[in-house]
Amino acid sequence: MARKPQRSVEAAIIENIGPVSIQELLAMPEDRWGMLRDRITDRHNGKDGLSARCMWCNHPVYIKTSRIEDNIYPLFAHYSGSNPEECPWYHGPNIKPDDARAAQYKGQQESKFHRLMCERIAEIVALDKRYLRHKVDNYLPPTNNPHGRYPDVYVEWDEIGPFVVEFQMSNTFQTEISARCKHYEDEGIPLLWILFGIDTIGTIQQSFCDVIRRHRGNAFILDDAAITASQEQQTLVLSCFLDNGNGLDQPKLIRFDQLTIPTSKLPFYEDRIVPP
Structure with a gap:
């Protein structure tokens, strides 16, 4: 059966920028439209960012991605729940994040492997002499947000303070990535995403690109190299792959305490993003 063609949003009005056509969006460098994608999603989650609305119906839109062979293309799309049936650019309802996760893990919100890896990370962070305590998938009460979250791994180190680790092994929604990032930024807690299953020499899935x-x-x-180095150095060591604009460089083994922690609370070893 032939796939039903989907309509696309032809233009959007982005706060502080103005009208942006789909042609202009497609012509942007990936760093540029990617940063817009992040900021639009942050705003949708109630944080600082940029609002974007469909130029036809004025309903909120976001930047989704479409993969054709090895190329990724940005497109405007209406948010799930807006359902502007009167808009000729409306592409239909989106799947909900919880439903997508349940489908991935056969009705569960977490896979057994994910849990085992979180416990493995917890064992590694406990090797550090500065280690104080940790929790795996336990509720962390808020200090500057209306609600708390359940981080994969929450750890506290003497002299360093708290850290949150999220172990990401599957596709996730950009709204969820945004929500976690902005939550821990507001809480003043560094958030370190550890990726699993990433194709470091091929095409990287969009949720990993967002992270x-x-x-x-x-x-x-x-x-394996990072685990061995962690055991030898008695602290958390990770393989860090740096974006070179056309893919990822060969990895460097980096201790977590070598990372720079910016105001966003998302650590990095080298800043490879050119400000838009």
């Missing part, structure tokens, strides 16, 4: 961009072009992976 890497927020880490200023740094991809952090806990592979």
Whole structure:
């Protein structure tokens, strides 16, 4: 059966920028439209960012991505729940994040492997002599937000303070990435995303691209080399792949305490993103 063609939003009005056509969006460098994608999603989650609205119906839109062979293209799309049936550019409802996660893990919100890897990370952080305590998938009450979250791994180190680690092994929604990033920024707690299953020499899936961009072009992976180095150095060591604009450089083994922690609370080893 032939795939039903989908309509696309032809233009949007972006706050502080003005009208942006789909042609202008497609012509932007990936860093540029990627940063817009992040900021639009942050605003949708109630944080600082940019609003974007469909020029036809004035409903909120975001920047989604479409992959054709090895190329990724940005497109405007209406948010799930807006359902502007009267808009000729409306592409239909989106799947909800919880439903997508349940489908991935056969009705569960977390896979067994994900849990085991979080516990492995917890074992590694406990090797550090500065280690004080940790929690795996436990509720962390808020200090500057209306609600708390359940970080994959929450750890406290003497002289360094708290850290949150999120172990990402599957596709996730940009709204969820934004929500976690902005939550811990508001809480003043560094958030370190560790990726699993990333194709470091091929085409990287979009959710990983979103995480890497927020880490200023740094991809952090806990592979065999990083685990061995962590055991030898008695602290958390990660393989850091740096974005070179055409892919990822060969990895460097980086201790977590070598990372720069910016105001966004998303650590990086080298800033590989050119400001828009």
